[in-house]
Amino acid sequence: MPTYREVLQSATERLRASGIESARLDAEVLLCHTLGIDRTELYRRLPESLAVPLDEYWQLVERRARGEPVAYLTGHREFYGLDFIVTPDTLIPRPETEYLVSWAVERLRHRRDRARCVDVGTGCGAIVIAIAATLGPEHPSVLVGCDRSLPALRVARRNRDRLAPGRVHLVCGHLLTWCRGPLHLVVANLPYLRPEQWHPGIAFEPPEALFAADSGFGLYTELLPQVADRLASDGGFIFEIDPAQAERAMSEARQHFPEATLTVLPDLAGLPRYVTVERKTKSRAS
Numbered sequence: 001m002p003t004y005r006e007v008l009q010s011a012t013e014r015l016r017a018s019g020i021e022s023a024r025l026d027a028e029v030l031l032c033h034t035l036g037i038d039r040t041e042l043y044r045r046l047p048e049s050l051a052v053p054l055d056e057y058w059q060l061v062e063r064r065a066r067g068e069p070v071a072y073l074t075g076h077r078e079f080y081g082l083d084f085i086v087t088p089d090t091l092i093p094r095p096e097t098e099y100l101v102s103w104a105v106e107r108l109r110h111r112r113d114r115a116r117c118v119d120v121g122t123g124c125g126a127i128v129i130a131i132a133a134t135l136g137p138e139h140p141s142v143l144v145g146c147d148r149s150l151p152a153l154r155v156a157r158r159n160r161d162r163l164a165p166g167r168v169h170l171v172c173g174h175l176l177t178w179c180r181g182p183l184h185l186v187v188a189n190l191p192y193l194r195p196e197q198w199h200p201g202i203a204f205e206p207p208e209a210l211f212a213a214d215s216g217f218g219l220y221t222e223l224l225p226q227v228a229d230r231l232a233s234d235g236g237f238i239f240e241i242d243p244a245q246a247e248r249a250m251s252e253a254r255q256h257f258p259e260a261t262l263t264v265l266p267d268l269a270g271l272p273r274y275v276t277v278e279r280k281t282k283s284r285a286s
């Protein structure tokens with residue numbers, strides 16, 4: 001009977017041989033998932049014999065070796081400190097997107113009205129549900145996540161019901177065409193990749209959640225005038241971009257928001273990643 005340590009060693013070697021950089025971590029996460037234990041418990045058991053059948057584990061290891069993301073194999077991904085369900089119908093939320101949540105929460109936290117906030121292209125609901133969970137159940141804001149993918153919205157509904165029950169409305173629609181203003185906050189992490197940016201690391205994620213026409217900026221080109229029509233006079237808008245799009249994003253945003261304060265902000269790697277549009281700086285006292 002192999003020990004936990006020996007099983008992990010074999011799985012790590014299998015994954016490493018397939019070029020998986022995070023081989024040891026992935027082997028551990030998948031074993032924890034299979035056994036229904038956390039990593040503290042796994043480390044405690046390392047010298048013990050593993051007496052249960054491991055067919056399911058080795059199947060997961062093989063799928064990981066073929067490139068399937070750990071998040072799809074376990075069905076979970078942590079985002080903004082919350083445990084989100086993810087499936088191949090949804091993008092796996094990325095750490096850099098957490099900044100959109102912080103920015104939105106900072107703008108909404110002090111409001112005491114029914115401020116209306118929409119997350120465009122919500123996917124598994126990560127952004128809007130994290131905003132809702134952070135603001136708490138008593139906050140008066142009206143929070144909406146929209147997506148044109150019904151399968152993604154089904155996942156978002158499960159996350160909403162687990163993490164922010166009753167706080168987030170979910171809508172199926174194209175960008176903001178389904179909605180009238182005024183909106184006080186719009187957040188968007190829409191697909192922004194160009195086809196040539198495809199790489200094996202994203203092969204299992206839905207292409208319609210990753211790629212957009214017109215050098216990857218086509219959806220934002222369509223969204224910007226929609227936001228301009230609907231954004232309240234004290235409203236804010238933040239969207240995530242590919243760093244190569246920063247100049248174009250600023251130029252198109254300037255056309256639609258000539259009077260607003262526009263900013264490009266860097267991600268943790270220092271790359272221009274977020275564009276913010278503020279029609280008027282909200283007074284903290286309000």
Ligand SMILES: C[S@@+](CC[C@H](N)C(=O)[O-])C[C@H]1O[C@@H](n2cnc3c(N)ncnc32)[C@H](O)[C@@H]1O
Pocket residue numbers: 090091092093094097120121122123124125126127146147148149152173174175189190191192208209210219
């Ligand atoms: C990059 S994913 C982001 C998902 C999630 N917001 C996140 O940050 O993890 C983009 C999402 O936009 C959705 N989407 C693509 N085109 C859309 C459109 N025209 N209208 C609404 N949603 C769209 C996709 O279905 C996908 O869920």
